[in-house]
Amino acid sequence: MAGIKDIAEKANVSIGTVDRVIHRRGRVAKETIERVQRAMEELNYRPDIHASNLSSGRRYRIAALIPELTQDSGFWGESAEGIRSAVSELEQHRVDIEIYNYDEWNLASFGGSLDRALDDGADGLLIAPSTLTDRKTLFERIPGDVPYVICDSYIPGTNCITYVGEDSYQAGRTAGRLMADMVANGPVVALRSLPGTEHIGRRVQGFVDVISERNQVRPLSIDFDSTMTDPQVDAFVGRLFFENPAIHGLFLSNSQINRIAPAVLRHFKGERPRMVGFDLVPANRDLLANGSIDYLIGQRPEEQAYLGIQILYRHIAMHRRFPPEIIVPIDIICAENLGNYSTRLAVEEYAMTNPGDSATG
DSSP, rough: OOOOOHHHHHSSSSSHHHHHHTTTOOOOOHHHHHHHHHOOOOOOOOHHHHHHHHHHHHOEEEEEEETTTSSSGHHHHHHHHHHHHHHHGGGGTTTTEEEEEEEEEEEHHHHHHHHHHHHHTTTTEEEEEOOOOHHHHHTTTTTTTSSSSEESSOOOOOOOSOOOEHHHHHHHHHHHHHHHHHHHSOOEEEHHHHHOOHHHHHHHHHHHHHHHOOSSSEEEEEETTTOOHHHHHHHHHHHHHHHHHHOEEEEEESSSSHHHHHHHHOOOOOOEEEEEOOOOOOHHHHHHTTTSSSEEEEEEEHHHHHHHHHHHHHHHHHHOOOSSSEEEOOOOEEEEEEEGGGGHHHHHHHHOOOTTTTTTT
């Protein structure tokens, strides 16, 4: 197994220089850093990060920028759970992780959270850009020496270490396959949630492509403003079915099927359309359990956030490199397998309602 001496010989530098590069101490020329890092990669050197952090006293600060936890029907609470899981594992490695929430509909709110994270000396950033699409404003202000990972929704043209999340197009195709199996023919509507990033459009495109391949009637693609109030959503659905009374299926490309489905049930006469949505938030879970909708596509936000934090730490502390994207598998959830996704919630509920129980009781 290669050691610091082997790296120094291969890079033609002193052992002290290698030590400074590994622990990011002192001033080292950029060309020298690159030469040492190449030598480390060629020798497959993996430092004992736990021991080196303890000996150096180095602490790392990672900032996670995610929308307010109540937004998107509580979707971001799952991301926060993944971050907290990473916190518990990395505490022994002297890693401080802090969540900076922002209003996903407000560009200035994101900018303020980003500025606070950078002012607090973040060594790396986990960013869930959500509906924010102004790439120049959002990402060009991040200093070049502050690495960042994007999760949930891919933003092309950035300098992120990697993207961690779903393949949005394939997720849309999966939703389309589910709908096509339920609706062999007849009008189907894809609601494209706005404002939205590129991943929303790719979900809708994947859905439309599959329906077009398998259904004689090309699906309708209609914009849905996610910022509408509940009365506005109700009026939107009323107009939708007034203008398209024979709709057989409806797909919503974000987590808000819980706002659409109740309005559909109020306005639609006869057997309800088949409905497919995204994300296993509590309100969507209830709709699935009582048979109001048919399927949900789960994108594992907890796992995405957890992996993003772990990747940042390994990049910062170990100088590891990662592929441009790490695709997290999606889940197909129906009423029959819904209980398989309730384990953590059931444990938390039991602990809250039975505080006197113990492992030795």
